[in-house]
Amino acid sequence: MDFELSERARTLLAQVEAFMAAQVLPNEHLYDQQARAQVVPATPAIVQQLKAEARAQGLWNLFLPGSHGAGLRNLEYAPLAEAMGRVLWASEVFNCSAPDTGNMEVLSLYGTPAQQDRWLKPLLAGTIRSAFSMTEPAVASSDATNIRCSITQDGDHWVVNGRKWFTSGAMNSDCKLLIVMGKSSPDHPDAHRQQSMLLVPKDTPGITILRDMTVFGYDSRPVGHAEVVYDNVRVPLDHMLLGEGRGFEIAQGRLGPGRIHHCMRLIGCAQRALELMCRRANSRHAFGRALGEHGSVKEDIARSFCDIEQARLLTLRTADKMDREGNKAARDMISAAKIVVPDMAARVIDRAMQVHGAAGLSQDTFLAEAYAYARYMRMGDGPDQVHLAALGRALLKRHA
Structure with missing residues (x-):
């Protein structure tokens, strides 16, 4: 390879x-x-x-x-x-x-020329930002078929009603677009054809941003993870992406590259944490010698190096399979990377925090906030359990 x-x-x-x-x-x-x-x-x-x-x-x-x-x-x-x-x-x-990368991918793959002119072009130019509104507080949103936010047709408009949270990006005043996933065909016999996605301008009447959800106390300002209420929000029929009942399909297409991008960035976080850990271990002394001369610190550094290299190779192999065989064929590798990399990054960053002592918990290094990001990504874009179940199911089927 x-x-x-x-x-x-x-x-x-x-x-x-x-x-x-x-x-x-x-x-x-x-x-x-x-x-x-x-x-x-x-x-x-x-x-x-x-x-x-x-x-x-x-x-x-x-x-x-x-x-x-x-x-x-x-x-x-x-x-x-x-x-x-x-x-x-x-x-x-x-x-x-993120979330603009995923939203731009969605618009480039599934958007009509008119939708691309209105939204993709300014996103590509970096003049606006966007948000992805899928997760809901009232249901287990790791199963997208649970989504309750409703999308109903009324004449020449779609009407959205529901409550979302962790709509990352929506707090930013530069955010102008919300991509909203809701249930438009609740009676469809195929549970994965009940959902649709709409392009909803953020200034549409009926949208209320209730609050910013923090992650370990971090508000991720200015991006934020908003809790949003949609109360009879009306958008024209041509604001639907791809077609009614295609929301789950779009979500799967969107989340694959997004998941691997998070893995790539988290490897960078972990690598920087390892480098900081080494510098700290060389420069600080305790009990008569440098921290790096203590056996437990040396072991943490060595294990961190091994963990990062393994995760990096898995991520590169996943990216290579996506390139050669397509995102759908690489689902098993994407799931594996999504399981391994955030967990690896959290472990490595935690070790670096320990070597830094009190400073590792403070705003004087990037470590505490990086740890919050790594831990969050064990749930963001699908929790570990969902990816473990999907990967296990695929492997059992393959070797039946």
């Missing part, structure tokens, strides 16, 4: 790494200051500045294959996403951040 990057991908990786070192990492704390100072959440000024510079350098929409994006394969994008993942907000600088 050849994981060698093309010359173009190597060049882009070198550019991204240089941009991260020179432009992003030095502004990590400035981003936090600007984000926390806002009364109304919006993309911080430093990000807007860096986005313009990244776009001018051609470091833009690197995640998206085909004519709409940079044309990179998943395997080529993986190390670029890993480099971006070293800073939690950096992917937005390159217009490669």
